[in-house]
Amino acid sequence: MSSKYAVWMAFFLNLSFAIVEFIAGGIFVSSAVLADSVHDLGDDLAIGLSAFLETISNREEDSRYTLGYKRFSLLGALVTAVILMTGSGMVILENVSKIFHPQPVNDEGLLWLGIIAISVNLLASLVIRKGQTKNESILSLHFLEDTLGWLAVILMAIVLRFTDWYILDPLLSLAISFFILSKAIPRFWSTLKIFLDAVPEG
Template sequence: MKSEKRILIAFWLNFSFALLEAIFGFLFRSSAVMADAVHDLGDALAIGLSAYLEKLSKKKGDRKYSLGYKRFSLLGAILTAFILILGSFLILLENVPKLWAPEEVNYQGMLVLGLIAIAINLMASRLVRHGHSHNEAILSLHFLEDILGWLAVILVSIILHFTDWYFLDPLLSLCIAGYILSQSLPAFWKNMKIFLEHVPEDVDLPAFEADILALDNIQTITQLNVWTTDGREKFAMLHVCPQDMAQSLTSKEDLRRLAKCHGITHLTIEFDLSLQEHEAHQTEV
């Protein structure tokens, strides 16, 4: 199944359950369930946006985006991570005061709803777990957030069958929000670095430069840029001064083999004037 189809199915699962939550929240007269319904509805809209951007990312380059649309998938991952971070901070702000003034919970209804919620989120998580895009990876984290949240609700519901420790509900929510922040903040920053064309983490740029200069026909490097558009394909633009321009074809083959050894899939090579030719040209001028 294509990644955009997996994400679209996950969207409909999440959106349908958000509506279900709203209905049961009204029947239970539970503000907590209604609040979670609003939260899940926002998540569903984020997933829908991700599905659209994932589909858009498969388009080939055109006159508007000559390099293609791959970075739109990355944009979806950044937006979804931002929603996770924002949602976690809102949970923290909402539940810290409840530690001292906990609200009574309709634990019987929440227990049944929690079991349904976990089943739906497990199905959605299974759909995107085997994907390879950054978008699917961050969505998998989103479903993990929901599963952990509902496990906490079920645990609290069971405990409240025997006690009146209602403070456990906000306490567990704070623990889950903290865990999700610890996962989503690094993921957000990692995707932002790719978006800002940071050198890929698995490319050792100084070692790549040293290997280039170790080649027989290469005198100096005048420009070297390495980046990735989506975290998988890696690009490099290289300008070098050769000792002998007549051997440039052999040097290009050596440079392309070297780039592949460093995980670079696309290499653009430009040969500048050799140092001797450059000095001679400067003397003539």
């Protein structure tokens, strides 16, 4: 599967789940799920932009871009990395206060939604995991972020069925956000250097 088709498929998978997540959030009366659906919609806009730019990057060189359009793929990777870093930073800021004031969550609804979410993200990861472009590499990180996030939600939901340790929610969110930042920042810097005509790593 070519890069542009893989990225577009990832886009539609993510958009479909964002809609399902929004509906499920209303059914479960869960503000956390509703908030995450908004977050996923923002991510999906980033993936859509990446898909659009990946499509452009496959064009042949012409009189306007005599060296070709490959830099558009790098631009998509940069934009997606920035959104990942921004989103992780916002999650960190939001959850610091929740450590001191943890809130109850609907563990049963989140458990089933988490199982569906992981299935969708694993499918999207399989679609683009063999991609060679920087854009696909950054999108793989995005789906890793979502998979880890929902795995944490599932583990938390299981624990909360037997305890009231609601502080696990913000703690796990912070751990995942810092992990994603540790991966996204080096990827962003590496892509930026190539975008600025530095010698590619390796």
